[in-house]
Amino acid sequence: GIADGIPNVQKKALSAVNTLLLELKTGKIDAIIMEKPVAKSYVQSNDDLMLVEDIEFFDESGGSAIAMQEGADELTEQVNIVLKDIKEKGLMDQWVIEANDIVNNAETKSYNHLFLQGLKNTLLLSGLALLIGLFLGLLLTTMRRSEITIISFIAKAIVELLRGTPLMLQILIVYYGLDILGLNLSAFMASLIAVSLNSSAYVSEIVRSGIESIDKGQMEAGRSLGLSKKQTMSKIIMPQAIRNILPALGNEFITLIKETSIASTIGVAELMYQTSKIQSLTFEAMKPLLLVSLIYFALTFGLSLIMKKVERNLKYDY
Incomplete structure (x- = not known):
């Protein structure tokens, strides 16, 4: 994985992204490795965070994957078609922007x-x-x-x-x-x-x-x-x-x-x-x-x- 290719890295795994984010903001860790769309959302909503994009994968672990039951060949084919369409049209970046707009909307700020x-x-x-x-x-x-x-x-x-x-x-x-x-x-x-x-x-x-x-x-x-x-x-x-x-x-x-x-x-x-x-x-x-x-x-x-x-x-x- 990416972390394994960093010299003298000390990895820390936590169960929730929110916990990782808190540790990053408080200086307990130096960086978080996560999905690019999720990382973009956090960076757009936090001025004190930055996104590092120019990272090469040290193996073939990159990409999108969805777990399904063994033998679900027809469903797997349909999912792959949808994922390919999303990637070609750049819908993920568009959805990230739209999701952040919804979150930041005044009507949704009361929880x-x-x-x-x-x-x-x-x-x-x-x-x-x-x-x-x-x-x-x-x-x-x-x-x-x-x-x-x-x-x-x-x-x-x-x-x-x-x-x-x-x-x-x-x-x-x-x-x-x-x-x-x-x-x-x-x-x-x-x-x-x-x-x-x-x-x-x-x-x-x-x-x-x-x-x-x-x-x-x-x-x-x-x-x-x-x-x-x-x-x-x-x-x-x-x-x-x-x-x-x-x-x-x-x-x-x-x-x-x-x-x-x-x-x-x-x-x-x-x-x-x-x-x-x-x-x-x-x-x-x-x-x-x-x-x-x-x-x-x-x-x-x-x-x-x-x-x-x-x-x-x-x-x-x-």
Whole structure:
């Protein structure tokens, strides 16, 4: 490739062009090798960048290519015809200019709707994940407290597995793994399943800690009054445990709001995904990041204040 022909070059690969652009602007890298039309768009929208065109390929890696399924000969032929026509007519350069005009048009400079859509999806994903995680967490806690050894062991193993692996890995396994099994879920549904499962492990620990915070003598007192173990748990222990764990559940919701940003890796249009989209539209790397950081801070700080007030009220009620 081009980079391999540069003496003493140190290559750095990143997953997004926006990240490369930010590193170039901040002086962390000296140059970016990318497709010529894309490079032209960035240069036309950034006065502090320049395009170096007089570079010879050191192999035959240049040109345009589109990946298709093996055996799609007819489609391949049609695509090659279209690519040849685009190249001969110089349409690519024309499209770059038109695209930049659209981006720079005053009517398209407001991206509030993208941030609002991202905010809605972030809150929806984290809120649903907490509710489902709460249900599954209670189920796991019940299983862990079971007197049947195998059930208790399975629950403990699930909790440790979910807590011991990265959320991103879990999202990717659910998204691609279920597709292999024939379940073609949307990116949002796959993320919801993965985040809910991940949250259930932490909720299970929260609920377990809440139950263990109640004096053991209360279980004995309930049993001495003629209540069954199940009745004592549901009518005496759990109401007190729930009061104790509410602040922790609030903190779990705050954590989920931040962690759902990982769902952007598979295309869920939450805040970070929309931020990346705005970066691509505006060719601005830093401003969208600063704005989305303020949105995240407003969400988490506001919820923290609410949870502190709830916690104070609960202590006062006691």
